[in-house]
Amino acid sequence: MKAVVVVFPGTNREMDAAAALQRATGRKPGIVWHRDTELPAGTDLVLLPGGFSYGDYLRCGAMAALSPVMRAVKAHAERGGAVLGICNGFQVLCETGLLPGALLRNASLKFVCKDVFLRVEETQSLFTRGYRQGQIIRVPTAHGDGNYFADEATLDRLEGEGRVAFRYVTADGRTVPEANVNGAARNISGILSGNRRVLGMMPHPEDHTDPLQGCTDGLPMFTAMAEALA
């Protein structure tokens, strides 16, 4: 798998993402700069990492969506290329229109950094095929704007097409408001594109890929991608 990590001014989890990719593939990913107008030849996976691109002073991800590199990322996705957007990367994917909906301010109005439990709702994708259907995984969140919003028709369509990848649940798998760390519609924490090759999610599986980080529940996502795109 040839993976690249995109760096915008203000991106800050590129090292976390690169380390997780390296753990899964044994190789360092390439780094692509926001002003680059094309991706390296042969790119299989584009990872849009967490952070505060352009300071997120306008609307999270809005400025990054207009950057030169995103034209190339969009073309890559339209060719069927794989794209993973985590946290700010998910916000960028929604602003770009590669995924539907938007990420609003957390219902608590506060930034929240803690481990959450996700239920794997969909294993039919190159990102989630390493998990069992309904498996509960523990991964960290760290965001102020992760409250997923879309209109009811869009939400119904996402559910109907099996494009809800992850939902916030309790440790024992209940989909209840207490488990919903940011107030997201229907406890949704990650969604897939129509062709299932673009995933956006708020939590950080990359920060749970090493036993010394306290948990390795995020690692199967990276190893699954590496196998699928080998």
Place this chain on the structure above:
Amino acid sequence: MTGAHGKRPVDQALAREFGLTAEEWGKVQAILGRAPSLTELGIFSVMWSEHCSYKSSRVWLKTLPTKAPWVIQGPGENAGVIDIGDGQAAIFKMESHNHPSFIEPYQGAATGVGGILRDVFTMGARPIANLNALRFGDPAHPRTRRLVAGVVAGIGGYGNCVGVPTVGGEVNFHPAYNGNPLVNAMTVGLAPADRIFYSAAAGIGNPVVYVGSRTGRDGIHGATMASAEFGADSEEKRPTVQVGDPFTEKLLIEACLELMATDAIVAIQDMGAAGLTSSSVEMAGKGGVGIELELDAVPQRETGMTAYEMMLSESQERMLMILKPGAEAKARAVFEKWELDFAVIGHLTDTGRIVIRHQGKVEADIPLAPLSDEAPLYRRPTAETPKRPVLAPGAVAAPMGTAEALMQLIGSPDLCSRRWIYEQYDHLVMGETIKRPAAADAAIVRLPRPDGSGSGPKGLAMTTDVTPRYCLADPVEGGKQAVAEAWRNITATGARPLAITDNMNFGNPEKPEIMGQFAGCIQGMAAACTALDFPVVSGNVSLYNETEGRAILPTPAIGGVGVIADVAKARGLALPGAGFELVLIGAPVGWLGCSLWLREIAGREEGAPPPVDLAAERRNGELVRALIAEGLVGACHDIADGGLLVALAEMAIAGGVGARLVVPAGAEALPEHALWFGEEQGRYVLALAPAPTVTALARAKALGIPAARLGQTGGDALTLPGGASISVESLRRTHEAWLPAYMSQAE
């Protein structure tokens, strides 16, 4: 426009408003041989302010131990530097932003984080962790809740955006901070030991370069504000608080580190307090050279700024660099890549003077040597704090049972869970946080390998500590205890403590009793630093922390840093499961004076604080560290605020497992409440498997270290020797309840 003071004559009255005494005003005129211009008066007043000159504290700070074989740079630079092996250096410092945070909590705290980050990356380090030490007033005070909310949001808002994990800290509440909260921020960075950048300017003719954000009128005279007591009009000082831009700071970090990888930079310093003035004066002064600045070239955010305003502005996210000749184009390209302003604003000269030109006119021309050499230096009178009587273990009767007292303590403002705070800080970004907030006595962050091939196994342990109520009762013992507790917290993880940064927060030094507190704390700290081989490598002094004549508790906050060879061996405080033996290291004596039990349960703040036996401290700690290194220990927690039973409860809550406790041998004669809630120093609780327990007890005995069995882990309750039992779940709920409940109440 000529600025706020443009029409005023520059005379003694204006000098007094700028914080200069009559004697200091006389000295300014003598140095110049004439009356100063407005810009010159501004420069003298900030450079001679308490904040920049340390005029009241310098004589005492000089007595602190600052050397060890592993110290690369002690106090006097932007931050301290220590050698952590493998060609790597840790660079760190703690700094206060107390006054701005009181006036405008969000921006005050945010810019405090920004400032300390710059102090660290200006020396060539990538910041890898932030910590803080916060003190707020009485929770019942009408202002406290808003200050907590604003300060926590500000620290998070800045640190989360720059992408440096906030991994640790401490918080106290006490009425003495009602009008004067403390916000002390610490940054730890990592650099190659042979690539440290310093601030001394060199090379006559070399260009002086300004990078970062543009200069505006914000924060003018902030350093002077930080050097005065608060009065009822402090609200009106809001415009002198700066506004932070963490996004620009992130770009500045990346741009500076990118340029530092080349050989373009001769010297570099951030523009912190007193902005362009302190950076240019200090850089040229340290290098023994002169400096000429052309203010027309300074990137400006507002129109019509005067020389006075530009020299005194504390606009954030700015740095001053001296470049090698001919390096301008290379440097400019890096800063343009990161979309930051870059301007050559002057050059170094051989005149030994600072000359400021603006719009074709010389606005300031000051000899640098007297500006620093003749800066005021005061040996202010000190009054020793009277000794308090020692409270015997049985002197105060217990008004309630042990179980009830434990529940009340574990849910009290000073001992309850800090989750509501640390969950607003991104403590995981960078992916190397091995021990998160509340998981261990010190945070552990794993380090990248020097060859770039990944990370680990080495890591840094970091903590912030001080017990201000001890410092008030006995400054010398309190100063010792602050350093010893930082050392102990690092030791309890298995790491080796290396050095500290100190953030000295005190009241008005012109009052002998306050200066006596300062001197006493320094003496105690010095004794502990020496005994524990734990030198001071950087620090900051914040005086005049008084509002309407009432001083804060003396608060010498200590930031400690240690190293651990293999982070996989670091221990946390959570009980690892059932079937472990609990062992107390250190002698129980039932010291209730100044304890939280005395304050929270008996409603009394009195007695002498627990003394620190530094030889025992070192002996006990070295045994604990050795046992952890040998892999014999399952969990370890130091015994601090609240005493032994609070430590055990914290271990049980974190591990989600209970324990059946016994009275440790040697403590049979102590009153129950004195045994469980006494705060005697130099002690730890260990959880070990049965076989290692035998080894540990034998080793302690051989070394003459008091060690005794405390019970066994298991079940879902903490059961006291008398049979009283408290469920771990109810402890957890009480521990977690107070802060979120308090913060959700309406104003």
